[in-house]
Amino acid sequence: MKIIHIISRMPPPIANLIDISVNKVLLQISRKIKCDVSQLGLVTEKLLSAVENCDADAGEWLATIRDFEKCGLDRAAFEKSTEKRLLFNFVRQWKPKTVLEIGTFLGHSALVFASALTKAHKDSGNCRICSVDVVDVNDESEGYWTKLGQRRSPQELSYAVEADAVIEFVQSDSVRFLNECRESFDMIFIDGHHRATTVYQEITLSLSRLNSGGILLLHDYYPFTAVPRNRKIIPGPYMAVQRLCNEGVTFDALPLCTVCETRRIPTSLCVIASRSDSRRTDYPSIADVE
Numbered sequence: 001m002k003i004i005h006i007i008s009r010m011p012p013p014i015a016n017l018i019d020i021s022v023n024k025v026l027l028q029i030s031r032k033i034k035c036d037v038s039q040l041g042l043v044t045e046k047l048l049s050a051v052e053n054c055d056a057d058a059g060e061w062l063a064t065i066r067d068f069e070k071c072g073l074d075r076a077a078f079e080k081s082t083e084k085r086l087l088f089n090f091v092r093q094w095k096p097k098t099v100l101e102i103g104t105f106l107g108h109s110a111l112v113f114a115s116a117l118t119k120a121h122k123d124s125g126n127c128r129i130c131s132v133d134v135v136d137v138n139d140e141s142e143g144y145w146t147k148l149g150q151r152r153s154p155q156e157l158s159y160a161v162e163a164d165a166v167i168e169f170v171q172s173d174s175v176r177f178l179n180e181c182r183e184s185f186d187m188i189f190i191d192g193h194h195r196a197t198t199v200y201q202e203i204t205l206s207l208s209r210l211n212s213g214g215i216l217l218l219h220d221y222y223p224f225t226a227v228p229r230n231r232k233i234i235p236g237p238y239m240a241v242q243r244l245c246n247e248g249v250t251f252d253a254l255p256l257c258t259v260c261e262t263r264r265i266p267t268s269l270c271v272i273a274s275r276s277d278s279r280r281t282d283y284p285s286i287a288d289v290e
Contacts, residue, residue: 012232020224020235023196027243030197033204035249039184040274041213043252050094051271054086055259061088064115071160072151073108083219083267084112086256090217090271091116096186097127100209102174102202103192103219104133106145107154113189114163129167130183133192136171174198178205186211190237191219199240203272221253221270241272250274 010018041047069075078084091099091113099113110131117127131154137143138153145153158164170177174192178201188206190199199218206216220234221241241251252275255266 012230015232016235019233020239023235023239026195026197027200027239030200032247033201035204035207035244035247037207037249037251037274039210039212039214040207040251040272041210041215043254043273043275047094047215047271047273048254050090051254051256053093054090054256056089057085060092060119061085064088064112067115067161068111071157073157078108082258083256083269084108086258086267086269088112088116090256090269091187092120094187095120096214097121098183098185098187098211099127099129100185100188100206101129101131102177102188102190102206104131104137104154104169105191106148106150107131107137107157107169109189109191110154110167110169111157111161111163114158114166115161118163118166127166130170130185131167132170132172132174132177134171134173138169175201175205178202178209181209184209184211184214186214187217188214189217189219194220194234194236196236196239196243199236200243203240203244216272218270218272220268221255222268237270 065075065078068078087109096117099117101110101113104110110129113129117129118125121127131137135142135144137145138155140146140153143153144150152160154167155164155169158167175198188209190202190206192198192202203216210216218237218241221237222233222235223238224235241253245251251272254271254273256269256271257264257266259265
């Protein structure tokens with residue numbers, strides 16, 4: 001932890017170089033894992049539409065923010081969060097029924113998923129989120145929420161917005177959970193431990209936990225060719241995907257973009273799906289957004 005703290009205080013170009021080098025060495029010495037992409041969904045028109053229109057705002061996101069504000073969350077923080085808005089709109093339009101989230105943290109993304117899914121499936125009510133974290137996120141002494149000044153635990157927040165029937169919180173190491181889990185999901189959101197070797201395992205194991213046609217959604221995916229010079233990045237997810245591509249696994253990486261002055265600017269949220277012609281798309285640039 002001291003080393004991570006020291007690196008975080010370095011100028012971004014130096015910190016990025018060190019972080020990339022360390023992840024590269026760890027990836028080189030880690031064993032290869034067999035990868036089965038047979039369940040991974042194709043880039044369909046429905047999926048492309050959800051990706052292309054994830055920055056469309058029909059007013060539902062603002063209504064969701066008001067619900068969050070009622071349970072004590074900072075409205076301004078959600079209004080400023082481009083990526084949470086994109087998550088909401090993407091899930092609302094693509095309409096998965098079951099979502100696995102790796103990395104609960106404060107529980108905000110789980111609430112966003114729950115709100116989007118309940119609106120997408122308001123007639124059947126048939127939807128579920130399983131949110132996994134290595135620590136007990138709802139424990140007052142162990143959870144992140146008390147350390148960061150949040151008044152309610154993720155579980156308490158789910159009660160406050162009446163999403164407790166939709167969200168299940170699980171304490172487990174992500175790799176152990178994916179190895180032992182026998183349930184499958186329509187979408188798996190990988191936003192836990194960002195070390196390249198861990199994400200490499202999480203991706204390969206997640207692919208076997210998808211329902212047919214399911215997709216992966218990565219957070220903090222930063223192609224090196226598109227990284228701002230003076231911004232600290234998290235290199236692990238991109239490096240894990242690159243290793244899989246070098247091993248012959250074909251993905252299509254579709255960024256969720258924000259629209260700014262008629263320009264589509266990719267964020268670090270990235271959908272992983274399978275394209276029939278095995279072509280992959282990359283980011284033209286990365287927006288400095290939250």
